[in-house]
Amino acid sequence: MPVERAASPAYAPPRELPRRVDIFDTTLRDGSQAEGLSLTVADKLRVAEQLDRLGVRYIEGGWPGANPKDKEFFERAAAGELALAEAKLVAFGSTRKAGARAEDDPVMAELAGAGTGHVCLVAKSSPWHITETLRTTRAEAIDMVADSVTFLRNNGKSVFVDAEHFFDGYLEDPGFAREFLAVVEECGAVPVLCDTNGGTLPHQASEVVRAVREIVRGSLGVHFHNDSGCAVANSVLAVIQGADHVQGCVNGYGERTGNADLVAVIADLSLKLGIETIGADRLRLLTPVSRHVAETVNLVPPAHQPFVGVSAFAHKAGIHTSAIARAPSAYSHVQPEAVGNTTRFVVSEMSGRSSVALKAAQMGLELSAEETSYVVERLKELEHAGYHFEVADASLELLMRAATGWKQSFFRLESHRVVTELRPDGSFSTEATIKLYVGDQRIMEVAEGNGPVNALDAALRKALGRSHPELAAIHLTDFKVRVVESSRGTAAVTRVLIDSTDGERSWTTIGVSENVIEASWAALSDSIVFGLLHAGATEH
Ligand SMILES: [Zn+2]
Incomplete structure (x- = not known):
């Protein structure tokens, strides 16, 4: 049962405040x-x-x-x-x-x-x-x-x-x-x-x-x-x-x-x-x-913007998160819901079972004790491999859902191929071919793009557009690629983060691989699956 403390006593302003501004x-x-x-x-x-x-x-x-x-x-x-x-x-x-x-x-x-x-x-x-x-x-x-x-x-x-x-x-x-x-x-x-x-x-x-x-x-x-x-x-x-x-x-x-x-x-x-x-x-x-x-205006919203940034009410694992679970105002200056924002518990490999359980509850998921332990272990492995879930809530949610045995059924990938060609005039063209199933219908689409991710995104949208019209409102807003040293001590890996939006809600997904296209595909398909899931699209 959450407990709320009384508001702090106010310091009196030097004059009578205007009633309306x-x-x-x-x-x-x-x-x-x-x-x-x-x-x-x-x-x-x-x-x-x-x-x-x-x-x-x-x-x-x-x-x-x-x-x-x-x-x-x-x-x-x-x-x-x-x-x-x-x-x-x-x-x-x-x-x-x-x-x-x-x-x-x-x-x-x-x-x-x-x-x-x-x-x-x-x-x-x-x-x-x-x-x-x-x-x-x-x-x-x-x-x-x-x-x-x-x-x-x-x-x-x-x-x-x-x-x-x-x-x-x-x-x-x-x-x-x-x-x-x-x-x-x-x-x-x-x-x-x-x-x-x-x-x-x-x-x-x-x-x-x-x-x-x-x-x-x-x-x-x-x-x-x-x-x-x-x-x-x-x-x-x-x-x-x-x-x-x-x-x-x-x-x-x-x-x-x-x-x-x-x-x-x-x-x-x-x-x-x-x-x-x-x-x-x-x-x-x-x-x-x-x-x-x-x-x-086509600008990425700053995460740390007061009141409305995605990090404005984000709390990392540890003492804060358990305190906030008991008393939501313990570490928040206002209630996030008052300004249309939400409390976020940030989960990482440092998180214990209680933080993971809290995060799952916040996402509306119920994890059993076994499932929670599985997520904690999986987070450690993946962060060791170069993942960074603190910034990729949407991929984390999909990972937690997967722990319960859920599997997305909006589409099933058969294969994809990306070809980038340097033309004689010095220009580049990129083309992606995608083969997938929606239900038992096999679909193949080809699309061009200004780079591999753009072409893959376009081909995936073409393939899914007819069965999932919700995709029209969803698009990618930012794409970041970083080369990170994985702590395995072997080769460096590429970490791709994709920000997406449906106009009002935005989410971030992540992919990590030694191959930049593979990392991009992981982040891209998570982005689309998360978007469809929250748009209430029908699973096949
Ligand atoms: Zn001015």
Whole structure:
């Protein structure tokens, strides 16, 4: 029977916390500046749907005046391709140019015509940046903000003003910072304090927001970058000091080291400070939405990401695991289920019978005492041969099932063959042939690929596709090959790890052999079998 201890006594925050904080996601604008992240318009529409499902209040869709892709995104969204249940779409852009009129500025016209009710303007708020990089006067910089906000307000828009370099500017000249904020508020916009270079430390962020909260009467936003590793901490401290609007990106995507990770911000504010963000019933969507977005932007989700990473609630064998079995909160700061994640017991050759039994129970398997001992022995042998099950839960689950006498019957392999050919023009072609049985039907398929694993995967899918349509939703996301010294002291072996997903759940499988194709096949077939098993596919 699990026992729960009482929650730790809370330290009182220095002021009354806001009851609700608006979550403003900028994954599609600031987040898309991340290295290695590139989104088509269709990808952007899919990410926006996920953000709406999560329940963020605002989705910044891009910069319609600056690039054609973003302009097309807003056009397609307005034409009905994006049906948002609750979130409001926001168009981003700069203020009017120095010395020009807002009415004549093409960027202003794009923002007014983007088909959104909300606009976020970026404006320089540091005196040094105004004179040195913008090369204009402080008075003109203030007028640029006032004119632009007024123009957009007259066009029926709600406006946010991203005060660029605000924290650096505040340290330079707090008087100018106050003047800037007063103008933004007088014109009817919400000021957002931006740590554009991401160098602000928590005590500074806290102090500046505290001082600003004294003078800003209405809503107050913050926008932190993570260059000092403090973006989430700064966002939480800003809310403690009275900010009620936080900008950031899902999974902390963004230029350089990224923006504040909204996943952690939402979880911290909601679960630890009791502030309403996306609604209590939606917190469990944090893990699936985080992984779904990672999938869409084609980046591997970091295992150690707080709250939603696969390792976020992973515990290795030993004292921890037995303690957690008795009291789930013994080594977890929150309940993983609250954010849609799960506790994982990591099993390795170091694990004893109790850890293996726990792990099996977590996978919904019942192992007898004999079966448990068999798994413990088998793990030792396989890890000795170069396997590493800590990172390959899916293969471990199949191994445990096999210990109970289970044998997959989705297909039975007869043979496969992979041919790689160097052509006279210097290009390579790879072709895989696979022969297998589904039930008593013999199937043979041939497929090409950009390498052996890709070709084998394609041939296997062709062979199984008709009888197992569930495969369409399953695909490989990452493939890692390492040469490892096996502890047998003989030849080095190749260890292949394959990450797969069905869009919301991801799993890792492993294969080890002296032959890279054999290792790849083991990991690949485990991946497909695990995917079919959990998709509820019919066994033959
Ligand atoms: Zn930014």
